[in-house]
Amino acid sequence: MTRPLSHPRDEIMQTMERIYRYRMTTTSGGNLSIRDENEDIWISPARVDKGSLTRKDIVCVKADSSVEGLHPPSSEFPFHQAIYDTRPDIKAIVHAHPVALVAFSICGQTPDTRLFHQANSVCGRTGFAPYALPGSDQLGQNIADVFQTCDSVILENHGVVVGGKSLAHAFQRFEAFEFAAKTIIKGNQLGDVQYLTQLQLDQAHNRSVALDGVEPSPATSDEKELRRQLREFVRRGCRQRLLISTEGSFSARVGDNAFLITPTQQDREALEIDDFVLVNGDQREAGKKASRAVFAHQAIYRNHPHVQAIVFAHPVNATAFSVTESEFDVRTIPESYVFLRDVHRVPYGVQYENDGSISEYVSAETPAAILENDGVLVTGSSVLDAFDRLEVLESTAEAVINAQSIGDVSVMTESDITDLRDAFGLNAKT
Numbered sequence: 001m002t003r004p005l006s007h008p009r010d011e012i013m014q015t016m017e018r019i020y021r022y023r024m025t026t027t028s029g030g031n032l033s034i035r036d037e038n039e040d041i042w043i044s045p046a047r048v049d050k051g052s053l054t055r056k057d058i059v060c061v062k063a064d065s066s067v068e069g070l071h072p073p074s075s076e077f078p079f080h081q082a083i084y085d086t087r088p089d090i091k092a093i094v095h096a097h098p099v100a101l102v103a104f105s106i107c108g109q110t111p112d113t114r115l116f117h118q119a120n121s122v123c124g125r126t127g128f129a130p131y132a133l134p135g136s137d138q139l140g141q142n143i144a145d146v147f148q149t150c151d152s153v154i155l156e157n158h159g160v161v162v163g164g165k166s167l168a169h170a171f172q173r174f175e176a177f178e179f180a181a182k183t184i185i186k187g188n189q190l191g192d193v194q195y196l197t198q199l200q201l202d203q204a205h206n207r208s209v210a211l212d213g214v215e216p217s218p219a220t221s222d223e224k225e226l227r228r229q230l231r232e233f234v235r236r237g238c239r240q241r242l243l244i245s246t247e248g249s250f251s252a253r254v255g256d257n258a259f260l261i262t263p264t265q266q267d268r269e270a271l272e273i274d275d276f277v278l279v280n281g282d283q284r285e286a287g288k289k290a291s292r293a294v295f296a297h298q299a300i301y302r303n304h305p306h307v308q309a310i311v312f313a314h315p316v317n318a319t320a321f322s323v324t325e326s327e328f329d330v331r332t333i334p335e336s337y338v339f340l341r342d343v344h345r346v347p348y349g350v351q352y353e354n355d356g357s358i359s360e361y362v363s364a365e366t367p368a369a370i371l372e373n374d375g376v377l378v379t380g381s382s383v384l385d386a387f388d389r390l391e392v393l394e395s396t397a398e399a400v401i402n403a404q405s406i407g408d409v410s411v412m413t414e415s416d417i418t419d420l421r422d423a424f425g426l427n428a429k430t
Contacts, residue, residue: 008034008042009055011167018171018269019096020050022241024178027051030096030159031074034167035084039063043080045071075135082140083147083163090147090163094174097159100181110154111181114195115323116314116373117204118247122176123162124151131156152177168267172246179244179316186320189401193323196373200348204374207352209264209294213286216278226252226260227273229383234262237313238269242390245269248313248375249291252383253301257281261297264289299356300379306364307379309386312351314375315394317401322370328397331411336396338424339389340368348372368393 006014012032019025019032027050033043041061044050048057048071059069061081067073074080080093104111110128113120127150132139143161146153152162152173160177164170187193219227234250237243243250245268251261258280262268266275278285279294291297297310321328328343330336344361346369351358361369362379368389369377376393380386403409412420420426 007055008036008060008167009058012042012044012058013053013055015094015167015171016044016050016053019094019174021239022175024098024175025050025096030094031076031080032092032094032167033074033077033080034092035090041077041080041084043073043077045069045073046075047071076139078135078137079140079143079161082144083161086144086147087163089165091165092167092170093161093163094167094170095159095161096174098174098178098181100185101154101160101178102158103185104181105154105159106157108156111177111184112195113177113180114197114201115180115183115193116247116375117196117201119176119180120196120201121205122246123173123180126150126177127153129153129155129161131158134158172267175244176246179247179314182316183314183319183323186317186401187323189404190320190326191324194325194373195323196348200373203349204352207292208354209290209292211279211282211284211290211294213288214280214283215286216280220254223254223260223278224273226254226383227276230260230262230276231271231273233383233387234268234271237311237387237390240391242315242394243268243313248311249293249297250309250311250313250383250386251291251297252309253307254278255280257302259297259301261294262291264291293351295354296351296358296377299359300362303356303359304363304379306381307362309380309383311378311380311386311390312371312375313378313390315390315397317397318370318394319375320401321397322375323373328370328400329409329411330393330396331417332396332399332403332409334412334420336392337412337417337420338426339392340396341366341426343393344369346371346377348374351377 031044035041043059045057045059059073061067061073110126113123127146129142129146132142162170162174249262251259253259260276263275263277277288277290284290293312330340346361367379378386378390
């Protein structure tokens with residue numbers, strides 16, 4: 001875990017701004033805290049607009065229980081204190097009321113994170129704490145009891161609380177937990193949700209990503225431009241909820257055997273141009289760790305010269321199709337078919353193998369695929385083209401899911417498809 005260098009005031013302010021912007025809390029809901037090296041607890045204030053929080057609003061509760069700040073600390077400070085007393089390893093806490101996790105809390109359930117390998121790994125041990133009055137000592141005790149063995153906890157008829165080694169770590173757990181909950185809810189609208197076995201989880205966890213590190217040659221103007229584009233579209237993808245901070249990879253071809261790719265174990269939205277990793281053949285840029293999907297990207301570039309950019313992502317609605325056996329038919333509106341054509345389904349685990357077989361599931365004719373229990377794969381002729389297709393894929397998936405709550409989904413006829421292919425100069429099916 002990267003050593004945080006920002007002041008707790010700034011970390012809390014910036015993280016709350018991000019949670020609010022993602023619509024994962026409300027103006028009055030939720031609170032964040034950090035326990036520093038002096039055992040002081042920095043926490044968001046009571047009764048202050050979460051959408052306009054400033055660093056001066058953050059409150060410090062000293063180890064001697066004295067309070068420093070312009071406001072009183074959050075009324076739920078007692079359960080933050082109880083968690084810290086129970087878990088010395090926890091240094092930061094996120095509590096909020098994101099809609100999907102609240103839905104689980106009012107149904108008395110905890111999302112099963114075995115939906116995806118990354119969510120299962122990031123969220124840690126999950127649990128459920130019984131209801132008690134907000135701000136009460138009893139609530140603190142209920143939560144602390146569950147935190148003895150858990151890291152991400154649903155609060156009955158309340159919301160969620162998540163702990164981590166840092167505020168960035170706690171936020172990642174919180175975001176991944178809500179993402180899993182949203183996907184389960186969407187998946188249940190399509191059919192039976194499929195979960196991963198321990199063997200399947202281990203398959204993803206144990207995959208090899210070893211590449212030799214070398215110092216690259218000076219960056220060309222083309223490489224610099226691609227770094228800029230990747231940074232901008234990864235950031236946009238996070239803000240549009242097509243990517244989340246711990247999941248997904250984006251790459252762009254630099255040469256015949258070289259490409260730039262997102263790094264592993266770094267917050268996607270916070271990436272800068274020098275964070276992207278140059279991979280050339282079987283070597284990577286020294287001092288950096290490429291995404292664990294690097295060999296899948298490499299195989300697609302080697303076998304498809306027309307591909308210039310690749311995205312592995314987890315947009316909620318399209319990912320809901322990946323965790324069920326429901327067919328994803330994109331023949332809904334002309335744009336969907338023109339951009340995506342027929343979307344294949346990739347059996348679980350193919351993308352983790354180093355045999356290049358993942359490249360068999362995409363082509364010029366089929367630029368996108370659904371990955372069982374692992375989101376989607378999209379290719380393009382440029383960074384913009386790949387991102388555009390990702391947006392269309394997610395929009396189509398959301399429209400289909402929404403349509404099923406209205407009536408039977410009607411798709412275009414074969415005659416309609418033929419007319420589209422002729423009008424837009426699409427290659428004949430092979």
